[in-house]
Amino acid sequence: MSKFIKLRKGFDINLVGKAEKKIADFEQPETFALKPSSFHGIQRPKVLVKEGDTVKAGTPILIDGKNDRIQHAAPVSGEIVEVKRGEKRKLLEIVILADKEIEYVEFPKHSISDINNLSREDCQQTLLQSGVWPNIIQRPYGIIANPDDEPKSIFISTFDTHPLAPDFDLILKDQDKYFEAGIEILNKFSEHVHINVNADAEVSPVFTKAKNAQLNKFSGPHPSGNVGVQIHHIDPINKGDVVWTVNPIGVTQIGKLFLEGKYDASRVVAVTGSEVKTPQYYKTFTGANIKKFVQDNLKSDHVRYIGGNVLTGEKIASDGYLGFFDNQLTIVPEGDYHELFGWIMPSFKKLSFHRAIGLLSFLNSGNKEYVVDTNTHGEDRAFVQSGTFERVTPMDILPTHLIKAILAEDFDEMEGLGIYEVIEEDLALCEFIDVSKHDIQAILREGLDLMQYS
């Protein structure tokens, strides 16, 4: 029984620098990295390789000491050149110098009809060993799924409404059979698999072909593409429930693992943002070094490199690496400048959700694209304004009260107000529009950690 859900609340951030819909030829980056920071809830990261070791794509290189069945594998074959640690020996990156020809660890191959006969245990085993498992994320908490759980449903959002988000239709072109196989596999873990598509665009056949899954349509501004919002409207998470989410790239990786017998970490990445000369797509592997994407491709040099999008991404160095889930590199200007009377000057150019005196961007047409830098446009303040977070959160959730409950470390209240239903990305817009400039996402993660570990 598929559903159509129209959302009205939300806000589309329309930025300059959308990627042109073509995959450019380029020289592959030399190094790739696995960053534990891509995941939440790795409690005791244990590196399985030393500098100088050679690995194949699919060789386990990192495990969580707390749950050693979940293995993180090398995305490419090559030599481990650096295990980078930060303060207190915190593991930051495992860097691999890639081979020209990628060699793969071999896993059993199946035909599409064979997959039907595989047992859940077999699938689980292969997924865990191959390093593909971390694609499966568990709600609540947004952590890597626990293999022993029986999720009540599995959700896949096939569109991304974040600013400058890549187009999954392009990224997943000709991956139909892998996607289909991936859904088959996921079906073994839960009979309720939901594929949510964008009602406002033409739906790629990749998603409609999959059998044994419920196809739901969502319409509306960002965050309608967020899987958390979709879960809330289709099969909400209550206390004690476990729901899994996988992004479409993860689904194809799962499919490929079983059809081709390898962990294929190749992915298409969109290089976007107002400071990029030619924003377009590149085909590379998970965890790519970004140097090759930005070489001779920037309009200015005082910029911020963001792995992911501007709402939920992470600042990375100019020679940093993309994260495990990143399909996007965004480059925007740094905003470390003073502005004379910046708080009162009228402007059409400053993007704002609000319409306070002088913020005239609402008069522009909806198609206008903005250049937005990283300036905070104001200082931290106490909560004053009310009712705005609710306008960008298309869920029956009271974000202000939830955030206050977290700050007060009130467990009952957090649970009652629905902390299990959200992760950072679902409240990222609140953080963007916040007049008082709170770090909503960081606060929410503190709350999730409190709920999870205490």
Place this chain on the structure above:
Amino acid sequence: MKFLRDFFDKQKPHFEKGGKYEKFYYIFEAHETLLFTPKSTTKSRGVQIRDAVDMKRMMITVIVAMIPCLLFGMYNVGHQHFIALGQEAAFIDKFWIGLLKVVPILVVSYATGLGVEFTFATIRRHPVNEGFLVTGMLIPLVLPPTIPLWQVALATIFAVILGKEAFGGTGMNILNVALTARAFLYFAYPSQISGEVWTYIGDGTAVSGYSGATPLALGADAVANGTNMMESMSSFGQDWAADIFSFSNLFFGFMPGSIGETSALMCLVGALILIFTGVGSWKVIVSVFAGAFGAGLLMNAIGANSFMDLPAHYHLVIGGMAFGAVFMATDPVTAAQTEMGKWIYGFMIGILTVIIRVLNPAYPEGIMLAILFMNVFAPLIDFYIVQANKKRRLQRAAV
């Protein structure tokens, strides 16, 4: 403007940690950020870009919305002054008299309030909040033009310390700060803020038969002495200011009263600004008016005395009703914070205002007490709205 920037950059080290004026950092910061927005950038995790709005811009929007009330108030102070003296005067003369009376009150309110803010920011080491920019303007607008300046100062200090800083500063206060100031004066110095204090007469002598009563006072009189309120309104000031309490005069605001509150029209202009910019909640404004109108109709239905018989729409334009609904009830910190709660909160303010006015004429200005009362109850309203949200979540689990 480069020299200004250089000046700040040069002074900054003195105020930063280890500098000789380290204690006064937040005072320095308040001045610096008034001129220049800070160059801070977003953190490495979380949102990488931020909305262009900030608290200063939100607050300045409220101030802009109050300017029509302020300007009209200045004019009206002069206007009432010359009516009381029985003289004709040019527009500019009226405005000038008003300016001379209002500006000192405004200056005293801002100076003492900001003084307290800066002191607390220094002692408690927190940034100076923009909230007082609004409060500092609200306080003069709800006071009569004849108020002694020392009372303005005292009330401002009282309100900022006990109404706000005692609770932890802007964002934490339970009561509307400006109304706390007014309530303080009302109970501490009733003779300067009730009775016939609303018109500035100065050294001149009032015309014969002059009375400084307000419509609300006539209403109280109607209840106490059984006079007919509508009749006394229409016959009021026949000899020296005919029709002063006609409905159109009440709506446009050519009547005695607190500096900023007399003109319902100017309040509506302010309301439009607040609603259009989204800074003030339209739900609160609309529901206050709706509540008052509804309660007015209810009083009509009871009709025990002539104040009760006052047509309901009069309630919306007399006293501080419109001003309170637009600028006081909408204070986001002290109002209800849930959307459903805002309807209830506003509606209750409207109803209570009319009830206090009509049934308890000892306090003619009902809206002040009604808002303060509902400020106290706003958290309770929110509590039930939040409970309902939690309950929906639990029921969903049970199904």
